[in-house]
Amino acid sequence: MLTIGKLGAQAGVKVPTIRYYEQIGLLPEAGRSAGNQRLYGRKALERLAFIRHARDLGFTLEAIRDLLSLSDNPEQPCVAADAIARAQLAEVERRLARLTALKAELERMVVQCAGGKIADCRVIEVLGDHSLCSTDHRHPESEASP
Amino acid sequence: MLTIGKLGAQAGVKVPTIRYYEQIGLLPEAGRSAGNQRLYGRKALERLAFIRHARDLGFTLEAIRDLLSLSDNPEQPCVAADAIARAQLAEVERRLARLTALKAELERMVVQCAGGKIADCRVIEVLGDHSLCSTDHRHPESEASP
DNA sequence: CTAATGTCTCTAGCAACTATAGCTTCAAGG
DNA sequence: CCTTGAAGCTATAGTTGCTAGAGACATTAG
Numbered sequence: 418m419l420t421i422g423k424l425g426a427q428a429g430v431k432v433p434t435i436r437y438y439e440q441i442g443l444l445p446e447a448g449r450s451a452g453n454q455r456l457y458g459r460k461a462l463e464r465l466a467f468i469r470h471a472r473d474l475g476f477t478l479e480a481i482r483d484l485l486s487l488s489d490n491p492e493q494p495c496v497a498a499d500a501i502a503r504a505q506l507a508e509v510e511r512r513l514a515r516l517t518a519l520k521a522e523l524e525r526m527v528v529q530c531a532g533g534k535i536a537d538c539r540v541i542e543v544l545g546d547h548s549l550c551s552t553d554h555r556h557p558e559s560e561a562s563p
Numbered sequence: 564m565l566t567i568g569k570l571g572a573q574a575g576v577k578v579p580t581i582r583y584y585e586q587i588g589l590l591p592e593a594g595r596s597a598g599n600q601r602l603y604g605r606k607a608l609e610r611l612a613f614i615r616h617a618r619d620l621g622f623t624l625e626a627i628r629d630l631l632s633l634s635d636n637p638e639q640p641c642v643a644a645d646a647i648a649r650a651q652l653a654e655v656e657r658r659l660a661r662l663t664a665l666k667a668e669l670e671r672m673v674v675q676c677a678g679g680k681i682a683d684c685r686v687i688e689v690l691g692d693h694s695l696c697s698t699d700h701r702h703p704e705s706e707a708s709p
Numbered sequence: 710c711t712a713a714t715g716t717c718t719c720t721a722g723c724a725a726c727t728a729t730a731g732c733t734t735c736a737a738g739g
Numbered sequence: 740c741c742t743t744g745a746a747g748c749t750a751t752a753g754t755t756g757c758t759a760g761a762g763a764c765a766t767t768a769g
Binding site: 580583587598625 | 755756757758759764765766
Binding site: 420421422432436452453454455 | 745746747748749
């Protein structure tokens with residue numbers, strides 16, 4: 418039996434994250450020791466590793482919830498899982514396209530910056546005027562921050 | 564003079580977002596009409612367009628705050644702005660690399676799904692076992708959700 | 710003049726965690 | 740056996756960048 422700390426170390430997931438997953442119902446409520454500490458077995462480790470891996474591949478927790486409920490019913494057909502994966506692939510491709518355009522634009526900005534005064538800075542200038550851009554990297558409904 | 568709605572329409576930013584930017588100090592407090600409605604001039608429009616454009620390019624609000632304070636002091640040298648842009652470029656490149664790996668992995672998963680039962684589904688299987696992966700798309704601190 | 714639209718403030722919510730505070734429990738060393 | 744320090748517990752609040760809702764006032768078109 419693993420304590421929450423060992424489980425986290427083995428799966429590569431932080432302790433508070435595990436408790437969070439339990440809270441939102443992605444992990445079942447863990448059994449407790451005499452002193453009220455959570456204890457986990459092999460099944461919990463597998464489930465957590467599954468979640469971790471899917472998160473690494475960019476699946477949302479909602480998608481993971483669906484995938485888990487699929488894998489909990491192994492007799493059902495596989496199309497649903499396939500559809501989730503395909504949707505995720507499409508999303509990744511969209512973001513890839515967008516990031517590629519952003520990269521080109523940022524490179525242009527950075528290269529053109531001559532290192533003088535702010536008043537002449539291409540970075541500031543380009544940010545202030547979209548028409549100086551070569552690609553139309555506009556508003557494809559949000560695709561930003563880390 | 565523009566009302567907040569017109570300003571938003573011209574800059575391509577939603578009205579609550581403008582109020583939010585004011586609240587967190589990215590935009591100065593707007594002057595008010597007799598009836599307490601915000602009124603904006605050309606400068607506010609330019610500033611908001613700047614923010615919008617930088618957001619489109621993936622800069623965080625913190626980075627934008629810095630860029631704005633730089634652009635408010637046009638006599639200063641340009642290195643700081645250049646550094647922020649380069650950092651953003653580096654970030655975009657990191658995410659691009661990661662997404663490219665994810666795409667390859669997802670394609671492998673999807674292609675191998677034979678459309679049978681969940682029990683044999685590659686999607687589920689691969690998610691449950693990272694060693695089935697070809698690339699090491701692991702934990703480069705978070706690269707997920709839309 | 711009224712009705713519709715726009716704006717105001719304030720609060721709460723989203724994802725997916727992360728951090729803090731103030732406890733209790735556990736494992737190891739002396 | 741006892742103490743000490745790490746690890747665990749709960750509960751709450753914070754993060755980023757908005758978005759949505761409620762309920763009240765302002766403005767404008769017909």
